[in-house]
Structures are given as C-alpha cells and as structure tokens.
Amino acid sequence: METKKIICIICPQGCEVTVCGDKSSRTVESIKGFGCKRGKTYAENEFFAPVRILTSSVKTINKQVPLVAVRTSKPIPKELLFAGMEEIKRLVVDKVNSGDVIVPNFLGTGADLIASGSVE
Helix, strand or coil: CEEEEEECCCCCCCCEEEEEEECCCCEEEEEECCCCHHHHHHHHHHHHCCEECCEEEEEECCCCCCEEEEEECCCEEHHHHHHHHHHHHCCEECCECCCCEEECCHHHCCCCEEECCCEC
C-alpha cells in the first residue's frame, strides 16, 4: 500500500489530496482532502498514471524566426517528458502554420506534436 499527497490543480482552491492505494492492482483504499468530484478524479489519475501536456520550441530554418512553439495535442505520460524533449531537440522545421502536425503519434503515445505558432 502506498500513500501519496497530491496538490490538485483543477481549480484555484489547490486542495491537498491524500490518496492511499495499490498501484499494481489499481485500487484506491482511501482518498481524502478533495473539494469536488473533479478533484477526486484528478488525484486518482495522478496517483496511478500522471500525464502532462508537453510544451516547447522547435528550431526552424528561418533566420528571422529561429524557433516555433510546439505542444502535444493531448497529455502524455509524465515519465516520457525528458525523452520527448530529447526528440524535440533533434527537430528542425521549415514553414508551419499554427495547428500543423509536426510529429504524428509522438513517442508512440497517440498524441501529435503540433505547432502552436507559425513560420512563413
């Protein structure tokens, strides 16, 4: 059994939620401190499989605009963030528009790496 304290980031209230459970069997024995249903769901998900949207910048070949902002289209597992940054370091793009897919199925997560900015 493992106990973890999680600060909920769903709303500005920032509840400190304590989750006690077994990660291997994906069972929660107790959960305390949440202020709403969304906070409870967030804490459970954070306990078993934390995910984050990865945001960064990719190099361009345009000397006037040397970087363009990118992000994943949906959250990816937190443990893949450093691997994702290593992959992003190797990328160089030419012309992109905001919303263009730079890398489909980024790191095999099902999330696309998409441009958040444009380069002409």
